[in-house]
Amino acid sequence: MALKTSCPCCGKPFSAPEDYAGKKVNCPKCDHRFVLKTREQALQEAADLEAEKLRQLEDRRRIELIEREERKHRDRRASMPYYEKFQTGTRPVRNYDPRSGPGFLNLRYLADLLLIGAYAVLMLALAGLGLTVYLKFAGVISSIVILSIVLIGWILVGGVLFLLLKYLAELALLMASLGDQQNDVVRLLLDLRDNTDVDSPEQG
Known part of the structure; x- marks a missing residue:
């Protein structure tokens, strides 16, 4: 029974006899020599690759969620009254006004x-x-x-x-x-x- 594989150098897919599993074979296109993986190794590699893709997708979603929350926080902070933004309390005391012009x-x-x-x-x-x-x-x-x-x-x-x-x-x-x-x-x-x-x- 033939094993399906692809060249790690040029990516060309091809088949090789199952007897060559664990042995070195040559790519028919670029003549690159590499070890032919067994069927179990190929399945495990495909599963690991799929798991890595899922993990990267989950990380990307998590990063997008964090960035979305940070944008919301920045927008909410920008719309705060100055006495909340600068943590000076909750009552509108007007000693400090960032919109006032220069003095002196x-x-x-x-x-x-x-x-x-x-x-x-x-x-x-x-x-x-x-x-x-x-x-x-x-x-x-x-x-x-x-x-x-x-x-x-x-x-x-x-x-x-x-x-x-x-x-x-x-x-x-x-x-x-x-x-x-x-x-x-x-x-x-x-x-x-x-x-x-x-x-x-x-x-x-």
């Missing part, structure tokens, strides 16, 4: 003004450099030494003032951002305090 507007306006001033100083320094070069070609400045001193002065003054004002602008903006974060933390703590029931100790 004076510092933010100061940062904008300092940044504008920094670039104004830079433009003024460039204009001074251009004017100095023009005066040299016009013959007003005749000495190379004086020309060099004036150019270096414009570069140093303009560069130092530009960097200083830009640094102060970034510092003011950083302080405003840190202040907003600190205010948010304080408001969340106030919500926690107002929504937490503290049991008073029993008087003896």
Whole structure:
């Protein structure tokens, strides 16, 4: 009786005599040599393959179920009021409001003004450099030494003032951002305090 098998290398199905079970046979297509499995081994391999497919299908279904539950949890959490989302209690205390705008507007306006001033100083320094070069070609400045001193002065003054004002602008903006974060933390703590029931100790 012939045994049906397939080549593990090229996948070509073919039949071989049952007497060759447990022995090496050659594939008629690619001449790959492999051990011919017995009928019991072939049935067991097919059963194991089917069980593996079922296990993979079950794992895929389980993963899809977990992902579906996670999406539901994210959607439910996104629709929660902030005092439930951030676990600050169940009463709508409005100390913290994530939709409120930024605070410390004076510092933010100061940062904008300092940044504008920094670039104004830079433009003024460039204009001074251009004017100095023009005066040299016009013959007003005749000495190379004086020309060099004036150019270096414009570069140093303009560069130092530009960097200083830009640094102060970034510092003011950083302080405003840190202040907003600190205010948010304080408001969340106030919500926690107002929504937490503290049991008073029993008087003896």
